[in-house]
Amino acid sequence: MTETDSQAAFERLAPPLQRCLWEQGWTGLRAAQLEALPLILDGREDVVITASTASGKTEAAFLPLLTRLWQGDGRGVVLYVAPLKALINDQEERLNRLCEHLEIPVFPWHGDIGEAPRRRFLADPRGLVLITPESLESLLFRRGMEMTRLFGTLEAIVVDELHAFIGSERGRQLQSLLHRLDEALGRRVQRIGLSATLGDMGLAADFLRPGGGGEVRVVVSPDDKKLLQLLVKAITQPSAPSDTQEAAHTAIAAELFEKLRGANYLIFPNSTYLVEFYADALRQHCEAAGLPVTFIPHHGRLEKGEREITEESLKHGALPVSAICTTTLEMGIDIGAIRGVVQIGAPGTVASLCQRVGRAGRRANEAAVLWQYCAVEDPSENSDCADDLYPDLVQAIAVIRLFLAKWYEPPETGALHYSTLVQQVLSLIGERQGITAADAYRTLCKTGPFGGVSEADFIELLRALAAAELLFQDANRLLLHGLRGEKRVNHFSFFAAFPDSQEYRLLNTGKELGKLPLDRRRCAGDVLIFGGRRWRIAAIDHNKRRVDLMPAPAGKLPRTGSGSMVVHDRVREEMRALLVGDECPSWLDATARALLKNAQKDFAALGLVDNQLLEEGTTVNIFAWRGDRTQNALAALLRANGLKAENQGICIQVREISAAELKTTLAIIAAAPCPEPVEVLDRKSLGVPEKWDWVLPDRLFYAGFASRRLDLAAAHALCVASRNWVCSGRSVSNRIR
CATH class of the missing domain: 1.10.10.10 (Winged helix-like DNA-binding domain superfamily/Winged helix DNA-binding domain)
Known part of the structure; x- marks a missing residue:
């Protein structure tokens, strides 16, 4: 677009907005803002605007929307829906700076906001309403018969962080709310989605307008070509019969203390447990050195006030601070200029890593920094073959390679909910x-x-x-x-469509170990860390809020370290490609490079270049190189046929069996039709994964669970293909190195 075209587009904005932008130092509109402006001003088409964090997506939507409201004498309404209350609070401040020039009111509406803004809007419904899905649900439920009065002049609905809703029960709730609002008003209201880049933006369009995604216009912001300083570091420790990889994590904490003081970083371990571990370790380093504590935690279990202190310290603190955080800081809350990101453990998804890196390097001519740390145990005679392949390190490298290649997971949209x-x-x-x-x-x-x-x-x-x-x-x-x-x-x-996390009593052989908020997605067989030890859930009683635990074998943190994220097929394929080849990326440190070389040699020595099965004593490992939905389904099929199978991430481990016996079972499964979920799953062992699952009849419960967690068709296809699988073997007493 020429400078003349850009100037012409700018002049289409409301004159008070033009003056406001010039006063704020704007020199023009960005590419996405220029492309979105005529589409949104016209008001007839749905639009998805996709761009990296801090690229002006919010203004791309609201500059034309505010112009429309101004042209209509300010009597119209725009509904803005966001997944986080903190994001609404940020946007209120940001949008007020624009709206005050137009005399358009802004109404934040969520559980932490008092009644005054709501009463003002209910009395005089006009302006911007910034709301969460839960508050919109409450509004529809309690004032359903007033929708025409309240939203009769609704111009558009903006959904921020659209990617965060896709595939979740909360996302399906939002889709339903928007459809119910259209029905209540008797017309099709324009929808505008603001999204991070996804692997298939067509699926994002389908999510925004179910059944009409083909008509949604997608505006893609050009790549900002941000510079990236990248280093992958492996920290090793001897394999030991401890219940955590504490030695390696302690070493990482010491290094972070030395490197990050005096700068703002986001540190992403892969669990709330590790967030607390690093926050405690880094606090001790600060206190021992007689320095202010500049490493502070941020996760969903902290009280709102504590989280806000961290956010404010990042944005306006007297001293540079770093936040140790979960996914709570992935989204677009304003936390100021972040120097870099530290990822500890393999990222679960490429999309998540993209979001995290997008938070850094926003200053002009400043590169974003990504330090990837992997805590690695040296294999011992007691460790299994997967440990020889350093799966956490290999997954981290694979995810980063896909990120650099600009590949992202397509959103999962097939759940029945x-x-x-x-x-x-x-x-x-x-x-x-x-x-x-x-x-x-x-x-x-x-x-x-x-x-x-x-x-x-x-x-x-x-x-x-x-x-x-x-x-x-x-x-x-x-x-x-x-x-x-x-x-x-x-x-x-x-x-709320999602379940509450409530405190459960944790017991081992009748002895109470303590209490822990437990997400209802937890089920028997899951692993959790408590009291510095690794436990496997034996049983859950949701009515009594009781969890029975037993010590987990080979006590250490979960191998993949990717939290609750589901690993995609493409990530596992990239892991295999790394192990089959001999490439060592230049952005690995010396230890990571040596470990990857060892993993590549061991992969070949174990016969896994051509073979899919590896027999170790009475254990057989299946190297299928598929994502979690397929491997979880294959493990479930094997368990339904009486085998002890578990998805270990890099492989599926089947215990107390020979390779010949396993192949016989796989052939039996392959000869039968692909089973229904009710034939494979055991409801008692699954807990209550979603909020209202307790009321569902068995058939619907199993079908719903499988639609979210399993790909039975793909797993059955693997069983059919297994007739051509070849097995290699290794004596458990004969280590390769």
């Missing part, structure tokens, strides 16, 4: 003050975002809700809340 459908049925009853089953199915499924739910499945779901006294059907065939349903919908927690 029956749990969220339960919530939406109950909420829709409240919004409409009763609804027929046919109208509920039409709104939520036939024309809404739950298109994968058949009419028969919906009827089965309603019967289960009636049996649980969540709803009933009156003489006029209206669905209304039952006795139990009334209690549920009138509790503040109803408006």
Whole structure:
């Protein structure tokens, strides 16, 4: 676009906005802002704007939207939906600087905001409403019959951090809310999504407008060609029968203390446990040196006030500080200029690493810094073959290579989300003050975002809700809340689609070890760290909030270190490509380079270049090189056939079996049709992964769980292909090195 075109686009903005931007030092509009401006000013098409963090996505949406409101004498409404309250607070301050010149009010609306802004909007509905999905749910539920009065002049809906919603129950809730709002208003309201770059932006468009993604315009911001200083460091420690890799992490903490003092960094370990470990270790280093504590934690279990102190210290602190954080600081909360990012343990996804690196290097002519640390144990005679391949290090290198190649995971959008459908049925009853089953199915499924739910499945779901006294059907065939349903919908927690984390008692052989907030996605077989030890969950009683634990074998932190993130097929394929070849990237330190070389030699020596099975004594390892959804499904198929199988990330480990016996079982599975989830899964061992799963009939529960976690078809295809798999063997007493 020429300078003349850019000037012409700028002049289409409301004159007060033009003056405001000049006063703020703007010299022109960025590429994404120029491309989005006519699309949003026109108001007829949905738009997804994708760009890196701090690239002006917010202004790309709001400059034309505010112009539209100004042209309409400021009586219109724009709804802005964000996943974080802190993000809403940031945007309120940012948008107020623009809106005050236009005399357009801004109303933040979430659980931590008082009643005054809400009352002002309800009395005079105009301006910008900045809201979370949960507060929008509450608004629709409590004031469903007032939607035309409140949002009759709604111009557009902006969804910030669109990528963070895709594939989650919260995302499906948001899709349903936007569709219900369209229905309540009797018209199609323009939707604008602000997203990080994804592997398939078409899926982001489909998410924004289910069934109409092909008509959504996607605006892609040109690559800003940010410079990157990159180093991967491996920290080794002798293999020992301890319950943590504490020695390596202690060494990393000491190095971070020396390197990061005097600068603002974000440090991303892969768990809340490690966030606390590093926060404590770095605090001790500061105190021992007689220095102020400039390393502070930030994660979702901390109180809101504590998180805000960290955010404010990063942004305006008297001293440079570094935050040790979870995914809470991946999103676009304003934390000022960050020098660099430290990733500890392999990133679970390329998209997550991209978000993290995008937080750094925003000053002009300043490179972003990425330091990747991997805590690595030296293999011993007691470790298994996977340890010879240093999977955490190899995964970290693979993810970084894909990141540098600008490949990102496509979002997972195939989940059925029956749990969220339960919530939406109950909420829709409240919004409409009763609804027929046919109208509920039409709104939520036939024309809404739950298109994968058949009419028969919906009827089965309603019967289960009636049996649980969540709803009933009156003489006029209206669905209304039952006795139990009334209690549920009138509790503040109803408006969230995701489950609450509540404290559970942890016990080992009847002895209480302590208490821990436990996400309801946890299930039997999962590993957690508590009291400096590694435990495997034996059983969960959600009613009594009790978890029975047993010591986990080969006590150490989980091997892949990627937290709850699901590893994609492409990442595992890249890991194999690294091990098959002999390339050592220049951005590895000497230790990481030597370990990768050893892993490549061992991979060849173990026969894994051509073979898929490796026999070690009474254990057989399957090297399928597939993502977690496929490998979890294959492990589930094997367990359903009586085998002791577990997805270890780099491989699937099957214990107490020979390779010949395993191949026989694989052939039996391959000869039968691909099983239904109900034939493979055990509900008692799965816990309650989503909030309303407890009320689902077995068939729907299993189908819903599998749609989120497993790819049974791909796993069954692996079993069919296994007839050509070759096995190599290694004596457990004969280490390669």
